[in-house]
Amino acid sequence: MTIMNKRLTTVQHSNDYYLNNPLIHQQRQLKNHPSAWVQSFHCEDIKPLIICRGPIRKEAMDVFDEMGINNYGILLSEKDSITYTNALAPELRKLTDPSRVHRVPDYTGATKEERAARIQQIISIAKANAYDAIFAGYGFMSEDAEMVEAMEQAGLNFIGPGSHTQRAAGMKDQAKRTALETGVSVTPGVNNATSLALFAKYGREGLETCAKEHKLTVDFTACKDDEEKALALLAASYRAGIDIITAADIGAALQVEAKRMLAEKPNNRFRLKAIAGGGGKGQRILKSANSYTGASLEEKVEKAAAKVPALVLECLIELKTNGVGDNKNVLIEMNIDTTRHQEIQVVGNGDWCMTMGGRDCSLQMHEQKLLEVSVTEEELQTAIATAEAANKTAEVQQLKKDLDILRKMEHEGAVFGAAVKLNSVGTFECIVDGEAHYFMEMNTRIQVEHRVTELCYKLKFSNPENPQDFFIAESLVEVMVLIARHGNRLPKPERLPREPASVEARLNATNQALQPHAGGMIERWSNPIAGEIRDDQGISMHNPDTDVFMKYHLAGAYDSNIALLLTTGNSRLDSYQRLAEVLRRTTLRGKDLATNLEFHYGLVNWFIGNNINARPSTNFIVPYLTAVGQLKEAANQIDLNYAYGQIRNNYLNDCEASHKAGFDQALDRKQGLLLRPLQHFVEQPHNLSGWLSINQQHFSFNEQGLVWHKNPIALLADIYHYLHMDYVAGKPAANMIWCHDNELLQKALSFYNSLEQRLGVNSFAELEAALAGDKPDSMEQSQWQAVIAAHAGFQAGTEILAILPYLAKQTGFYELSVNEDLSIHIPAALTDGELQAAMAKVLVPPPVASSDEILAASGGMFYPREAPGMQPFVEVGSHFNEGDPLYIVEVMKMFNKVYAPFSGTIDAIFVETDGSIIKKGQKLFKITPDEVVVVETPEQVQQRMREHTNAFLLSL
Structure with missing residues (x-):
């Protein structure tokens, strides 16, 4: 039985296609399958309560419906539906039965006490409404071992890793110990700060005294060494809800360790991580010793290490784990600044454990992922073959290293998953540095980006006694339910390729500098296009009665994510090109609305234009933003209307008096055609970045100046298409090329198409050479003169397009580039902190204030x-x-x-x-x-802009 995911080729609203496809709906419901063995794995009798929000809640609702699980309920935070009237949870447009919607103040509580109360409230809701399972998705309490254990003790089936796995892998310190015991590569550092703090406070011989003093029962005889004794004592204190060490004790212990590490590696930065953190929260960077001034290394080390106690406190406070009785352990690890962030999808049922390929999540900022791309053996082998055919030796070598690293990470992921008895889906997260890789942590939950994996692989579950008797699961949420419902009965599946490559862009409510932008109203969102998979929480669902988009207020009570935009391709390049098309045609409009849509469009096209196989590190995005900020800063200095006016005057001054009227009229008519898209690039520098990247082969500079390798008229048409401003009858004029401009542009394109065919030329250089040469025998002299005049008329004014490559040259935009070995060359200037901060303000100017x-x-x-x-x-x-x-x-x-x-x-x-x-x-x-x-006066601003514009005009 094969289930095809039709969403890859069908326009649909928020996954509704699944529910409207009888074949998929029937096949998901295993109970209806003719095979008794397959029928035995149906899940229709499970009744889950969904306690998460966002895209994963809507996805779970859809998958449950597909599986025939029709009695699920959802938890609804008042912050989702009451505080902001227009932020009513969109899922309620689908789930209209009020008896299945259960309201709580929030999902997790702000303190340890509130969290405990919320857990008991969830259990009470489940018991009162006959729910027998809990689905926590990602976020909130999905990785809370105490919550999972409480659910298990209450007799509820947790759809996710059990409490044993949560404790063994969910806490960073325990996970690191397990990794070391199983031979998994780990980042160098210290993971036992709480033990060290305990030893410093009581001495290794004083642990039993400490236990008696605080009336804690600990079986020290069962411990093999002092470290195990310390861990047992600390565990007893957590159970008793008391502090035998404080955050200050831990900070002091880590300060000692930091001094040693800073002295050993004075040029390295170090990362502090609270053990319960995730998604970048509860982490801080300790600057290198050599970043401080001092007469000696010892003095620099002292200055750097002095920051540790405060950073430890910040980590704990951010995670709200600074209360009495909380596990306050904080790790300190060497921060590998050139690292790539890769993760392996792991699946297990407690008996068997397997992997499903990897994902590259290196494109991130402030520990928040932005763009994620599949990494599979099949895709890498295809990329290697393509690079070999193109004789790209350095690229081939790097891709082969990546394939070797992927295989090692997948092996270690399966070993680690088996060691912690993973009984659901989890993610084995690694950092890659050159040819080495290090285990960071295991996320004991489904990931936001899990779709990237499930689009590339599906799982085939076969009857051990009859291999022809099988069923296939394509959804990881479905796999979670199958494992939760059937556990050890589920045979180890076979991993089957599905799509060659996939990519995901996180559409977030952020401004041009990627800073969170709370509030804003989405008033219009274009429909998904063919090949687009749009995972949101139901925002883009239309009114079921009127088929009209319903306005949505981005309240900002939780996180900035609006949607996950995914697509697939036959290769990584193909998937990026398809994603670029999705982004090009996506329209989001509303009041006070700011998103990273333009950022993604620019970034995806940057990689398409430079090398799609580039291996960016996690420190790439800020320098990239800085380069975009420099484009914006330079563009802000140009007065486009003044520049075009000067070009117009030059034409009129140079032409014969008899031709002035014609040139005057032609240039005036073309002003809007030429300046409208250029003005858009000035206002949207991310779009300019993408255009410059994919068009860099169409122009160059020599001693005489700019040389076009493509007809500027054809480039102008491409610009309108790139900006999604093609002429469409009935489309608002503000969003497309004006009809009279389109008539002129189409006339020019038609002229050049005919002329190139007639002259037998294939490039703009050949066309210019032909027009500068002798009349061809196939034309009369009058015809030839008319052609030359028409060419001059169509090209008149297109000099203004040179502003685009000029801005790239002035800012050194192309210096940010991909090396032959796929590493990225980042100019030193783009890593300067002051420049980065300044360019962030250029991208998003601060509010105007008095002095x-x-x-x-x-x-x-x-x-x-x-x-x-x-x-x-x-x-x-x-x-x-x-x-x-x-x-x-x-x-x-x-x-x-x-x-x-x-x-x-x-x-x-x-x-x-x-x-x-x-x-x-x-x-x-x-x-x-x-x-x-x-503050500059308006006259001074105008004078400054004209000086910069004149410099551009002199370059023509």
């Missing part, structure tokens, strides 16, 4: 201090220096520390209460700056 005030850079929740009980960063009368922290703003669960843009003194504070809601542009502080900021 004596500081305004909120974004909306969110305002925190004036590092943590409750600590002193605020600034008070009235405080003097601050440029770069000092002023406040923290929490936007979509991301805590962003805001630093002073200049030095000054605080005269007044308008928001002081922890957790106050602030809006972008709101006045926060009245200050007296150390230096008065001089």
